[in-house]
Amino acid sequence: xxxxxxxxxxxxxxxxxxxxxxxxxxxxxxxxxxxxxxxxxxxxxxxxxxxxxxxxxxxxxxxxxxxxxxxxxxxxxxxxxxxxxxxxxxxxxxxxxxxxxxxxxxxxxxxxxxxxxxxxxxxxxxxxxxxxxxxxxxxxxxxxxxxxxxxxxxxxxxxxxxxxxxxxxxxxxxxxxxxxxxxxxxxxxxxxxxxxxxxxxxxxxxxxxxxxxxxxxxxxxxxxxxxxxxxxxxxxxxxxxxxxxxxxxxxxxxxxxxxxxxxxxxxxxxxxxxxxxxxxxxxxxxxxxxxxxxxxxxxxxxxxxxxxxxxxxxxxxxxxxxxxxxxxxxxxxxxxxxxxxxxxxxxxxxx
Amino acid sequence: xxxxxxxxxxxxxxxxxxxxxxxxxxxxxxxxxxxxxxxxxxxxxxxxxxxxxxxxxxxxxxxxxxxxxxxxxxxxxxxxxxxxxxxxxxxxxxxxxxxxxxxxxxxxxxxxxxxxxxxxxxxxxxxxxxxxxxxxxxxxxxxxxxxxxxxxxxxxxxxxxxxxxxxxxxxxxxxxxxxxxxxxxxxxxxxxxxxxxxxxxxxxxxxxxxxxxxxxxxxxxxxxxxxxxxxxxxxxxxxxxxxxxxxxxxxxxxxxxxxxxxxxxxxxxxxxxxxxxxxxxxxxxxxxxxxxxxxxxxxxxxxxxxxxxxxxxxxxxxxxxxxxxxxxxxxxxxxxxxxxxxxxxxxxxxxxxxxxxxxxxxxxxxxxxxxxxxxxxxxxxxxxxxxxxxxxxxxxxxxxxxxxxxxxxxxxxxxxxxxxxxxxxxxxxxxxxxxxxxxxxxxxxxxxxxxxxxxxxxxxxxxxxxxxxxxxxxxxxxxxxxxxxxxxxxxxxxxxxxxxxxx
Numbered sequence: 001x002x003x004x005x006x007x008x009x010x011x012x013x014x015x016x017x018x019x020x021x022x023x024x025x026x027x028x029x030x031x032x033x034x035x036x037x038x039x040x041x042x043x044x045x046x047x048x049x050x051x052x053x054x055x056x057x058x059x060x061x062x063x064x065x066x067x068x069x070x071x072x073x074x075x076x077x078x079x080x081x082x083x084x085x086x087x088x089x090x091x092x093x094x095x096x097x098x099x100x101x102x103x104x105x106x107x108x109x110x111x112x113x114x115x116x117x118x119x120x121x122x123x124x125x126x127x128x129x130x131x132x133x134x135x136x137x138x139x140x141x142x143x144x145x146x147x148x149x150x151x152x153x154x155x156x157x158x159x160x161x162x163x164x165x166x167x168x169x170x171x172x173x174x175x176x177x178x179x180x181x182x183x184x185x186x187x188x189x190x191x192x193x194x195x196x197x198x199x200x201x202x203x204x205x206x207x208x209x210x211x212x213x214x215x216x217x218x219x220x221x222x223x224x225x226x227x228x229x230x231x232x233x234x235x236x237x238x239x240x241x242x243x244x245x246x247x248x249x250x251x252x253x254x255x256x257x258x259x260x261x262x263x264x265x266x267x268x269x270x271x272x273x274x275x276x277x278x279x280x281x282x283x284x285x286x287x288x289x290x291x292x293x294x295x296x297x298x299x300x301x302x303x304x305x306x307x308x309x310x311x312x313x314x315x316x317x318x319x320x321x322x323x324x325x326x327x328x329x330x331x332x333x334x335x336x337x338x339x340x341x342x343x344x345x346x347x348x349x350x351x
Numbered sequence: 352x353x354x355x356x357x358x359x360x361x362x363x364x365x366x367x368x369x370x371x372x373x374x375x376x377x378x379x380x381x382x383x384x385x386x387x388x389x390x391x392x393x394x395x396x397x398x399x400x401x402x403x404x405x406x407x408x409x410x411x412x413x414x415x416x417x418x419x420x421x422x423x424x425x426x427x428x429x430x431x432x433x434x435x436x437x438x439x440x441x442x443x444x445x446x447x448x449x450x451x452x453x454x455x456x457x458x459x460x461x462x463x464x465x466x467x468x469x470x471x472x473x474x475x476x477x478x479x480x481x482x483x484x485x486x487x488x489x490x491x492x493x494x495x496x497x498x499x500x501x502x503x504x505x506x507x508x509x510x511x512x513x514x515x516x517x518x519x520x521x522x523x524x525x526x527x528x529x530x531x532x533x534x535x536x537x538x539x540x541x542x543x544x545x546x547x548x549x550x551x552x553x554x555x556x557x558x559x560x561x562x563x564x565x566x567x568x569x570x571x572x573x574x575x576x577x578x579x580x581x582x583x584x585x586x587x588x589x590x591x592x593x594x595x596x597x598x599x600x601x602x603x604x605x606x607x608x609x610x611x612x613x614x615x616x617x618x619x620x621x622x623x624x625x626x627x628x629x630x631x632x633x634x635x636x637x638x639x640x641x642x643x644x645x646x647x648x649x650x651x652x653x654x655x656x657x658x659x660x661x662x663x664x665x666x667x668x669x670x671x672x673x674x675x676x677x678x679x680x681x682x683x684x685x686x687x688x689x690x691x692x693x694x695x696x697x698x699x700x701x702x703x704x705x706x707x708x709x710x711x712x713x714x715x716x717x718x719x720x721x722x723x724x725x726x727x728x729x730x731x732x733x734x735x736x737x738x739x740x741x742x743x744x745x746x747x748x749x750x751x752x753x754x755x756x757x758x759x760x761x762x763x764x765x766x767x768x769x770x771x772x773x774x775x776x777x778x779x780x781x782x783x784x785x786x787x788x789x790x791x792x793x794x795x796x797x798x799x800x801x802x803x804x805x806x807x808x809x810x811x812x813x814x815x816x817x818x819x820x821x822x823x824x825x826x827x828x829x830x831x832x833x834x835x836x837x838x839x840x841x842x843x844x845x846x847x848x849x850x851x852x853x854x
Binding site for chain 1: 697717
């Protein structure tokens with residue numbers, strides 16, 4: 001017989017092993033679906049791997065996809081540390097994309113344009129995140145619901161823009177006018193799409209880690225998240241910390257949108273984000289809310305996305321499998337987190 | 352002597368390298384009340400968890416009425432006739448008293464026998480004086496009534512042995528008498544009872560026999576607790592003699608905390624009505640009263656988390672203007688909260704984080720928004736050593752520490768910065784004699800150094816030992832203030848019930 005027993009401490013290596021176990025469990029669980037679709041499981045996973053991480057070009061493509069999820073993953077990790085339940089990274093990303101595209105379309109010197117795009121995108125994302133945070137602090141409105149519903153509001157506002165006043169008159173499609181060529185983010189390796197925004201994402205992760213672990217703001221975020229009452233009695237202005245966290249989180253999600261406009265699409269369209277904001281939640285959970293863990297977690301999900309498309313072409317398994325893998329990975333990770341609080345004990349005979 | 356109802360033989364249980372129980376023998380006869388004594392960490396809770404099926408012992412056996420049994424879960428324990436009342440109750444707050452009793456009692460048919468339940472509840476109430484309104488939701492019950500419900504629940508399920516883990520820690524003095532008469536009545540009917548407590552006077556008044564644990568082993572047994580001195584029992588528990596702290600004559604200085612006409616609205620709990628009091632340097636002022644008479648609101652105002660509607664508060668000569676925790680701390684207030692886990696510490700973060708929490712913004716622990724991790728760690732290590740806080744190190748999760756060690760950590764954190772005023776609620780609740788003694792000594796040290804201390808408590812004996820003056824709160828007012836030289840439990844008790852003070 002087995003039983004769950006409460007743990008008094010959690011070994012440090014769990015942070016590394018649990019996500020790996022969760023990923024292994026996910027791949028095993030999803031192999032059933034691949035078999036059901038009539039394909040060879042090993043061949044399919046093989047194709048996924050080579051197409052996403054098999055050669056240097058594939059790796060750059062995966063990194064390009066990982067960049068927005070690093071930003072949204074950081075956005076969610078920071079918010080969840082303070083127990084500000086920001087499910088709105090998707091909307092904040094879209095707002096960041098729109099704002100940076102507006103700025104990028106104004107003629108000005110390239111470097112200045114890129115800087116202002118980043119500032120505008122971050123500010124737009126922060127402004128969107130401020131809404132659920134203010135509602136929670138002032139009126140105790142549940143932030144899960146308000147931040148989630150705001151995603152639809154932003155999405156349809158974006159649609160109204162690009163179907164209406166902001167429609168690109170030149171192409172006639174429901175897409176925004178492109179940004180200036182000089183504002184396009186420089187490509188770092190000739191012949192690939194590896195742009196400046198990817199590097200920015202890779203630098204952002206250690207910066208956010210530093211902020212959480214080594215600054216007084218990070219300290220206040222952690223304490224407020226773990227025990228707001230003790231924080232309040234300890235002289236921390238809990239409401240102010242929640243608002244600061246929301247602004248930071250929204251700005252990071254906004255930067256995900258900036259990278260997509262400046263480095264990948266150079267304009268805004270309705271499908272600029274295939275749910276990068278929601279994937280950010282999976283990324284943050286896989287990373288156990290550790291900003292450094294966000295990078296490998298985002299690369300894993302990006303590899304699944306790129307790989308799933310190639311697998312679909314090669315074996316006929318629908319590319320939707322990538323969504324299933326993401327969802328399963330989140331569930332597997334939540335189950336794995338149980339083991340940080342409990343251990344499984346074999347209950348032996350006494351006599 | 353009747354055959355034992357329950358017998359534990361040679362129980363050993365280790366957690367990693369720590370032996371929580373080692374070859375422990377214990378027995379309870381029908382109709383017997385056994386006291387189980389020991390300091391925090393002596394292994395009382397582990398032993399009872401083994402008996403109740405939460406842990407499997409590494410060695411040893413459990414016999415019920417002479418038959419060896421295996422208890423692998425609380426369901427097995429209940430089936431074997433063992434009931435346990437934990438310190439934290441296991442009740443469904445939105446269900447009624449009767450519904451809580453009937454949880455898990457529907458049987459195979461799936462039918463719930465409400466009428467039968469009502470009849471049993473009334474019968475148990477009559478027999479032992481444990482009356483409860485069956486239709487009240489649990490959330491409307493007082494803590495004492497919730498405990499009564501837990502006891503009734505155990506009897507309802509046919510318990511022959513009842514384990515009570517520090518039942519009096521949550522009760523007011525008057526409620527303790529009621530509990531004791533109910534327990535005596537149950538024992539008279541042949542029930543076996545194991546009573547776990549730190550309070551030796553209660554153990555001496557109630558129990559027939561005691562088993563004392565120390566460092567996981569049986570340190571001794573007391574066959575006649577009523578005629579054994581508390582000092583002798585304390586010595587068995589600690590392994591050495593315990594001398595109560597001596598409070599020397601006080602030389603109070605000027606007032607360091609003044610409340611002048613403080614009133615609050617009845618936003619939550621009891622409102623304060625025109626509270627005026629002063630605490631002087633080098634003085635310990637006690638605040639007595641039955642719980643729920645405004646003590647919480649008073650602590651909240653002084654701690655700066657609640658702004659009064661009227662009145663003025665002065666700390667060390669400076670008037671408090673905005674009532675924020677940060678402001679009162681900056682003026683020199685230290686605070687040891689009633690509830691260590693919820694308003695004091697952050698259980699999921701390293702102990703070091705909790706120890707620097709109120710002062711993280713000061714130049715000692717941070718500069719220009721950056722933490723000084725070395726300073727934080729060094730401070731925590733220093734205090735761990737100075738206060739003998741038992742833990743693997745400053746990076747241990749605070750929640751892993753025992754109550755006594757957490758209280759020491761809080762004390763260390765507040766005293767390290769020489770507060771001018773210290774506000775303390777229930778400073779030794781749930782602590783063993785050694786830890787309580789240590790805390791009292793620290794307060795007397797601070798008093799000698801000229802700190803003004805205000806102690807909010809329900810344990811009148813503790814207040815009489817510790818305080819220079821005792822103010823009694825009743826319905827949000829100060830009913831009277833006595834010099835502790837003139838104060839007796841009887842006089843304080845009278846004030847606590849609202850009778851006016853004379854002279």
